[in-house]
Amino acid sequence: GAVVSQHPSRVICKSGTSVKIECRSLDFQATTMFWYRQFPKQSLMLMATSNEGSKATYEQGVEKDKFLINHASLTLSTLTVTSAHPEDSSFYICSARDPTGSYNEQFFGPGTRLTVL
Amino acid sequence: LAKTTQPISMDSYEGQEVNITCSHNNIATNDYITWYQQFPSQGPRFIIQGYKTKVTNEVASLFIPADRKSSTLSLPRVSLSDTAVYYCLVGFSGNTPLVFGKGTRLSVIA
Numbered sequence: 001g002a003v004v005s006q007h008p009s010r011v012i013c014k015s016g017t018s019v020k021i022e023c024r025s026l027d028f029q030a031t032t033m034f035w036y037r038q039f040p041k042q043s044l045m046l047m048a049t050s051n052e053g054s055k056a057t058y059e060q061g062v063e064k065d066k067f068l069i070n071h072a073s074l075t076l077s078t079l080t081v082t083s084a085h086p087e088d089s090s091f092y093i094c095s096a097r098d099p100t101g102s103y104n105e106q107f108f109g110p111g112t113r114l115t116v117l
Numbered sequence: 118l119a120k121t122t123q124p125i126s127m128d129s130y131e132g133q134e135v136n137i138t139c140s141h142n143n144i145a146t147n148d149y150i151t152w153y154q155q156f157p158s159q160g161p162r163f164i165i166q167g168y169k170t171k172v173t174n175e176v177a178s179l180f181i182p183a184d185r186k187s188s189t190l191s192l193p194r195v196s197l198s199d200t201a202v203y204y205c206l207v208g209f210s211g212n213t214p215l216v217f218g219k220g221t222r223l224s225v226i227a
Contacts, residue, residue, distance in 0.1 A: 004160075034214045043204070044161070044217040093160045095215070105151070106215055108160035 002028045002098040006109035013084055014117055021079045021112045023050075023094030029074035030096035034106070035067075038091040050077040050094075084116045121205045126222040135192045137221050139205030142186050150181060150188045153204045155220070161204060165190065192223075200225045 003026040013019050023033055031052045036044040048069055049057040056069035068080040077096075081088055095108040122140040129135045141150070149168055153161035165172055167179040167188070178191040192199060202220040 006160075036217075043219050046214050046216060049214055091158065095160070105163050105166060108153075108162070111158065111160045113158065 002026075002096075002107045004094065004096050004107045004109040006092075006094060006112050008112060009110060010113040010115070012115045012117065015085050016083055018080055018082045019084055019114060021081070021092055021094075021114075023077045023079070023096070023109055025075045025096045025098075025107075028096075028098040028100060030077075030098070031074060033071060033077040033094055033096040035069065035077075035079050036093045036095070038093060038111075044093060047079075081114065084114070086116045089114055089116045121207055121218045123203075123205050123218065123221045125219060126224070128224045128226060129195055130226050131196055132194050135195050135199075135223060135225075137190045137192075137203055137205075137223070138187060139190070140187045141205070141207045144185050144207050148185075148207045150179065150185075151206045151208075151215070152177070152179065152190045153206065155202045155204065161217075164203070195223075195225045197225050197227060199223065 005024045005026055007022045011019055033050040035047045037047050038044045046059050047062045050069045050071040052071045052074055058064045066082055068082060071077040091111050091113050093108055093111045095106045097106045149166055151166040152164040154164050155161040165174055165177050165179045167181050169181050172179045180189040202222050204217050204220040206215045
């Protein structure tokens, strides 16, 4: 199946700094990507929908000025956690759909573990 | 988006068949039913998808009754490596996001 990668796989940063997470579709073009956050022992929570060439759509309760999303190309979306705080520590996962695939399937990246000290 | 309900957890011994049922009473006509598997600290992995009746692949089977208000994921002869969280999702997908419920935590015991 199609492959979605994320970089970095884990990051540790100091409180107040900004962290950028990349999500790439390796062998297909994705006009839409999705960003999720997952806390320990909990389910994935949708944060935002990233649209190539336009503004992201954020879910209720997600601060767009804190979680900056840029979908600059058909294979790359970035999530920047600005002025990170310990409560932002979480597992961040992106997904994308291969429009040429036979299923209505979304492929997920391996996730990025963010720890804010 | 259709809401799904599935058991919070299940235990099984190695070699047994495991059936996880998901309820989705307000499924829409265009909705597909998709199951994902997630291991700790990994992204979810697609298992199987169906619209109606039965679908089978090399990993699992998916049974969907005629009214489509529920579905059952069947894992034949589970092994320890099948210990994971299994999510049932309902939706058209495409460019709409998948909304995850709580999932079922399957523990396979030797």
